[in-house]
Amino acid sequence: MRCQQSASDNERDATSGRTGLSAFADGGSTDDIIVGNNITKKFGNKTAVDNIDLRVHRGEIFGFLGPNGAGKTTTIRILTTLANLDSGTVVINGHDIVRDTIGAKASMGVIQQHISLDKDLTVIENMQQHAMYHKLPRPERKKRIDELVEYIGLHEYVDYKVDALSGGWKKRAAIVCALLHSPQILFLDEPTVGLDIKARRLIWDIIRKLNKSGTTIFLTTHYIEEAEALCDRVAFIDQGKIIAMGTPEELCKKVGATTVEYFDGDKKTKYVYFSSRGEANDFVNTLGANDTVTIRNTNLEDCFVELTGKSVGGN
Amino acid sequence: MFDHLKEIYYVAWADLRFMRHTMVNVLIMSLMAPLLYLLAFGYGMGRGIITEGVSYIAFIVPGIVALTALSASFSSTSSRMNVQRLYYRSFDEMMLGPLRLSSIVIGKSILGVVRGLISCLIIFAIGMMLTSELQFTPLFVLCMIVSCLTFSLLGETAALLAKTHQSMSTFSTLIILPMTFLCGTFFSIGSMPEWLRMVLYALPLTYSSTSMRESALGWSFSVASLAMLVAFGIAFYLANIYLLKTRRV
Numbered sequence: 001m002r003c004q005q006s007a008s009d010n011e012r013d014a015t016s017g018r019t020g021l022s023a024f025a026d027g028g029s030t031d032d033i034i035v036g037n038n039i040t041k042k043f044g045n046k047t048a049v050d051n052i053d054l055r056v057h058r059g060e061i062f063g064f065l066g067p068n069g070a071g072k073t074t075t076i077r078i079l080t081t082l083a084n085l086d087s088g089t090v091v092i093n094g095h096d097i098v099r100d101t102i103g104a105k106a107s108m109g110v111i112q113q114h115i116s117l118d119k120d121l122t123v124i125e126n127m128q129q130h131a132m133y134h135k136l137p138r139p140e141r142k143k144r145i146d147e148l149v150e151y152i153g154l155h156e157y158v159d160y161k162v163d164a165l166s167g168g169w170k171k172r173a174a175i176v177c178a179l180l181h182s183p184q185i186l187f188l189d190e191p192t193v194g195l196d197i198k199a200r201r202l203i204w205d206i207i208r209k210l211n212k213s214g215t216t217i218f219l220t221t222h223y224i225e226e227a228e229a230l231c232d233r234v235a236f237i238d239q240g241k242i243i244a245m246g247t248p249e250e251l252c253k254k255v256g257a258t259t260v261e262y263f264d265g266d267k268k269t270k271y272v273y274f275s276s277r278g279e280a281n282d283f284v285n286t287l288g289a290n291d292t293v294t295i296r297n298t299n300l301e302d303c304f305v306e307l308t309g310k311s312v313g314g315n
Numbered sequence: 316m317f318d319h320l321k322e323i324y325y326v327a328w329a330d331l332r333f334m335r336h337t338m339v340n341v342l343i344m345s346l347m348a349p350l351l352y353l354l355a356f357g358y359g360m361g362r363g364i365i366t367e368g369v370s371y372i373a374f375i376v377p378g379i380v381a382l383t384a385l386s387a388s389f390s391s392t393s394s395r396m397n398v399q400r401l402y403y404r405s406f407d408e409m410m411l412g413p414l415r416l417s418s419i420v421i422g423k424s425i426l427g428v429v430r431g432l433i434s435c436l437i438i439f440a441i442g443m444m445l446t447s448e449l450q451f452t453p454l455f456v457l458c459m460i461v462s463c464l465t466f467s468l469l470g471e472t473a474a475l476l477a478k479t480h481q482s483m484s485t486f487s488t489l490i491i492l493p494m495t496f497l498c499g500t501f502f503s504i505g506s507m508p509e510w511l512r513m514v515l516y517a518l519p520l521t522y523s524s525t526s527m528r529e530s531a532l533g534w535s536f537s538v539a540s541l542a543m544l545v546a547f548g549i550a551f552y553l554a555n556i557y558l559l560k561t562r563r564v
Contacts, residue, residue: 082407084561106413116404121332126405129332132325133412177408 033058033107033185034079034202034217038088041074051088051241056185060215061211063231064220065300066079071240072220073113076189079218080110080225095182106134109183113190113220115170117162123173124158125178134181141180148176152206168199175206186210188219204229234300238308252298255306260284262293273298273306321412326422330395334426349393353441356501365505365535369448376442376449378500380435384462385520388431389491392424392470397483400474400515410559420471427467428460435459435535439531449534455530460487461544462523468551469519475558499524515532519547 036054039048049071056062064072077083079090081097081104089096095103095299117126124145131141149155152172156163165173171191178186191207192200204287207230211217221227227234228248235245256273256282263269264287273278280295334341346377357379361369400406410418436459442447473486497511498520499506504512515521526540 004426080411082410099443102415104415104551105411110411112404112407114404116408118329118333118399118405118408119403120336120398126327127331129329130412132328133409133414135322135325135413 002240004033014130031058033057033093034062035091035220035233036079036088037090039050039075039078039090040087041078041083042086047240049078052237052240052242054079054090054242057233058184060232061207061217061219061230063227063234064237065217065222065224065234065304066220066237067222070237072222072237073189075237076110076187076218076220080108080187081105085212107179107184108187109178109185109226110182110187111171111174111178111189111191113193115162115167115174117170117177119162119176122159122161123154123165123234125233126162126173127158127177130177131180131232132205134135136181144175144180144182149181152176166199168195168202171195171199171203172206175203183215185216185218188217190220192223198302200226224299224304228300236304237309243307244303248300251300251303255303257298259296259298259302260293261296262287262291264288264291271302271305273302319415321373322418323422323425323551325412325489326409326414326419327425330423330426331429333390333395334430341391341430342433342437345391345430346437348386349383349434349438350441352379352382353445355359355439357445370446372442373448373532374528375501376439376446377531378457379463380439380442380459381498381520381523381527382495382500383434383438384431384523385466385491385494385536387434388427388463388466388487389470389473389547390487391430392427392467393474393477393483393486395426396423396471396474397477397480401477401480412421415492416556416559419559420468420552423471424464424467427470430464431463431467434461452530452533454536458523458526458530458541460550461541462527465523465544465548465551466478468548468555471555472551472558475555475562482502494511494518496518499528510561519544522547 001127025058032055034054034056036052039052039054041049052075054075064075074083078085078091079097081101085098088095089098090104091097092104093107095101095107097104117123121129127145127149127257131145136144149158151301152175154157154169155174157169157173162170162173181207188207192203195203204226207217207219217230219230231248231249233245234251236243236251244254246254253275256275258274258277260274260280260283261269262271262272262284272280272283277295284295285292353376357375360371366374396406399409439449439451439455443451473483473490477483477486497507498518499516500520504515504521507515522540522544525537526544528534529536531539
């Protein structure tokens with residue numbers, strides 16, 4: 001029997017340390033910037049979002065995790081007022097999105113999954129346009145654009161047409177546009193989908209920096225490692241329903257903090273969850289000598305699979 | 316009020332910027348068809364013909380100006396909005412701004428109004444060089460502005476209803492093309508059968524052609540035509556507000 005300590009353990013420990021930085025990691029804050037009750041949205045007979053309740057604490061990074069088609073984008077479109085609710089209520093930063101749409105919009109910045117910049121304009125023109133949509137006075141407009149271009153490191157590209165930029169730079173330009181009016185909450189729909197590893201890590205750094213400066217982050221993703229690297233709390237969504245919500249540690253504890261992963265005589269990889277490493281070791285001692293066994297910390301992928309019966313990739 | 320005007324400017328700014336980038340293309344696209352109509356119908360077919368007491372060229376120039384208002388205003392607004400909404404998705408970015416829906420609807424029509432007015436003025440100026448029977452009056456300018464605004468708002472309606480680029484073409488073929496040839500541009504609708512006249516009175520270009528012709532030729536002006544054109548504009552405006560409020564993902 002080979003017993004391995006997973007390489008990801010160190011990363012996981014580092015992650016645990018990181019989440020501990022947040023004042024909201026225990027979900028204890030009552031200052032909620034997003035309060036959603038019974039949010040429902042149907043398309044014909046299909047219920048895309050099914051009666052979900054949502055609380056996002058001010059200052060946290062909140063991840064909405066689920067496979068493609070689970071209802072993540074529809075939910076984010078509802079929260080950002082781009083899609084109408086069929087029933088339920090949503091209050092963003094104290095503004096009801098139906099009765100005070102303009103107040104709610106003024107509090108939020110949104111980075112959509114697909115780059116939604118105007119490709120007929122240059123990068124700087126797109127920024128000016130966004131600043132105008134958010135009614136920034138002319139002197140402040142220039143100042144904010146200069147500040148953010150410097151902050152994101154886009155200064156070389158501001159006079160380029162949008163289509164001349166790579167995916168990562170387009171995403172950074174979209175981030176500048178979304179931040180011009182200093183939103184209190186930033187929504188990111190699949191922020192790193194389609195980006196290479198380097199660009200992805202740069203976006204993660206920007207998200208962390210923004211959060212440290214006080215911006216609440218709501219992001220959807222189907223990348224487990226993204227949720228683990230960034231989020232203080234996550235919600236799992238599947239078939240329009242929230243399956244579980246909490247800090248990554250809470251969710252992992254719910255399933256069992258330690259995972260034994262082994263390849264058994266049936267030629268299948270099996271996963272068994274234990275509340276302590278001691279119990280996991282006891283179980284490993286009962287396995288056959290030829291089984292390949294890994295003992296590791298439970299991760300969000302394990303939680304998702306265990307709670308929904310499917311992987312975040314959608315299978 | 317001032318705040319509202321500022322919002323309209325903010326919405327229109329990027330479209331006007333886009334127009335500046337593509338000015339030559341804009342003028343060629345907007346003027347080609349009306350100039351061909353002017354040559355083919357005005358010079359080719361209509362030389363020496365007297366229609367309703369004026370030369371045929373004087374008769375059709377206001378009609379062609381109305382047609383230019385329709386084609387330039389409708390197509391510039393609808394195609395830009397269609398691309399922004401379905402392909403660039405930058406329309407969503409605008410919808411995320413804390414702007415009044417009325418500012419968005421009016422702001423998005425400005426591109427069509429400006430392009431329509433530029434094209435109309437050029438066609439009318441050419442018309443004035445061809446015949447001395449035409450008059451450039453404030454009433455004519457008012458009719459031109461109302462026409463361009465109404466057709467630009469119609470372009471928005473078409474773009475908001477379109478689910479694909481193909482459906483925009485279908486809308487143009489079913490609504491715009493029949494208006495082009497039937498709504499009194501090239502002949503008086505008085506010569507049409509009664510049932511067809513009823514259909515034509517349900518189309519805005521009929522009122523645009525009538526009011527422009529009456530104001531440009533110094534005929535007695537029927538306020539009802541201009542009022543009908545304004546009514547169409549209000550109907551398109553309200554339809555656009557409704558579509559923005561109830562839009563689906």
